[in-house]
Amino acid sequence: MKTRPITIAIACLLHATVLNAADRKPNFLFIYTDDQRWDAMGVVQREQGDAARFPWLKTPHMDRLAAEGVRFRNAFVTLSLCAPSRSAFLTGRYNHNNGVIDNHTPFPVDNVSHASLMRAAGYTTAYIGKWHHGTQSGKRPGFDYSASFVGQGHYFDCPVEINGKSTPTKGWIDDVSTDYAIDFIKQHRDTPFSMILGFKSPHGPRGGENLPERLRSLFKGEKSRPVPNLLSPAIYRTTAGQTKPRPDLTRQAAGPMVVAPHLDYMRHIAGADEGVGRILKTLDDLELTDQTVIVFTSDNGYYLGEHGLGDKRSMYEESLRIPMLVRYPKLFPKGGTCDDMVLNIDLAPTFLDLAGVPVPDSMQGKSWVPLLTGEQVDWRKSFLAEYFFEERFENTPTLVGIRTTRGKLVRYPGHPEWTEAFDLSADPYETDNLIQSDTAGELSRQLKKELNEQIKATGYHEPPGADKPGAAGATTGKKPKGGGAGKRK
DSSP, X not given: OBOSOOOHHHHHHHHHHHHHOGGGOOEEEEEEESSOOTTOSHHHHHHHGGGOSOTTOOOHHHHHHHHHSEEESSEEOSXXXXXXXXXXXXXXXXXXXXXXXXXXXXXXXXXXXXXXXXXXXXXXXXXXXXXXXXXXXXXXXXXXXXXXXXXXXXXXXXXXXXXXXXXXXXXXXXXXXXXXXXXXXXXTTTSOEEEEEXXXXXXXXXXXXXXXXXXXXXXXXXXXXXXXXXXXXXXXXXXXXXXXXXXXXXXXXXXXXXXXXXXXXXXXXXXXXXXXXXXXXXXXXXXXXXXXXXXXXXXXXXXXXXXXXXXXXXXXXXXXXXXXXXXXXXXXXXXXXXXXXXXXGGHHHHHHHHHTOOOOTTOOSOOSHHHHTTOOOOOOSEEXXXXXXXXXXXXXXXXXXXXXXXXXEEEOTTOGGGOEEEETTTOTTXXXXXXXXXXXXXXXXXXXXXXXXXXXXXXXXXXXXXXXXXXXXXXXXXXXXXXXXXXXX
């Protein structure tokens, strides 16, 4: 990790001081957007230089968090889809174990989450904004307070359920959600709290009437740059006789691409960034900045034409990678970057660790605290990723794969001819499938071995009914039996 100098002795002393002082429990604030890709932040675009697709993008408040905390440059989800990723953040468990494998499944009310455990430990917990587990209604499980809308909601004048009671609102929903979040922080400034704020942006439908007037002409005239994998179609779309990549997603001219939807996508992100700024100002004004752990991220990545795709779900980098920022001035370095691979399932054990609450063995993620305090730790060198076929989104088949610090292997059950292997160190845009090459060699063998080991270690299995919408407890909201497989290693 590249951070300002911090000795292990000082880090450990700080860690012990924070966790042992009963009257100084940290607050927790988890903010996430919907469908924000890993590079859709100003700080990342500046870092990429000539390779940046959107060099004109500005996100000053996300950038502030990066400057005052740590930016993970290799953050990923284990299943690139909204509801499954949200449940993984909460439970610290893979989706084949936590009961949520698609967007139609309610979050099981008896799932153990960081919210339920912190609530039992004396924290006041709140969920505000987009929940997105099917059409699940009512007070959000594990939380003392919720101000959240049903399903996708809509961008303007969206009804919000206050502890389950529908309440009309006026204005842009991400502004409204931010208002509720600020009110909650003000009301609980003197007691330990853990709050989640979920923005609807930049999820579609985007632009025009779905943006406030102040954002509608932002970035006007800017152009996205092309990247090498725009004309490298997803393997399951070219060999299965499916539709070829959409021309509007893959069009390349002599100069930069002109793709208006990218502007609306970034305008929504800019609107969410404004909300982040208002939250940071509130913490500053209430003198809560130093005692609040704040994490900013997204529920999954997003394709903007790469591999001829929009949306997410599959395992190419643009879908799997997410932005990830963490700030805690009392303990973590300022302005650092970390290149170790971190996952959405790591959030729950990290929050519990910092709160001094025991982490259940059933949680499969790992606390980031040792990474960020200079302690020696045997950190992961690979992780399992998965996706389960949905009838409504038949362009993406069931897949399971491994992502390591160097490479990636993806299997499509029932279709061995689609198997993909990439050397990410030499081919970051994933255009050269090594399975189809005589040069695969040792890397391919290592990836196959690691995938089989991770399948065993995580208790991977295809949940019953995984090929049908609403599977894995959609009607009952209960966890599947036998969910104890796959504990932390």
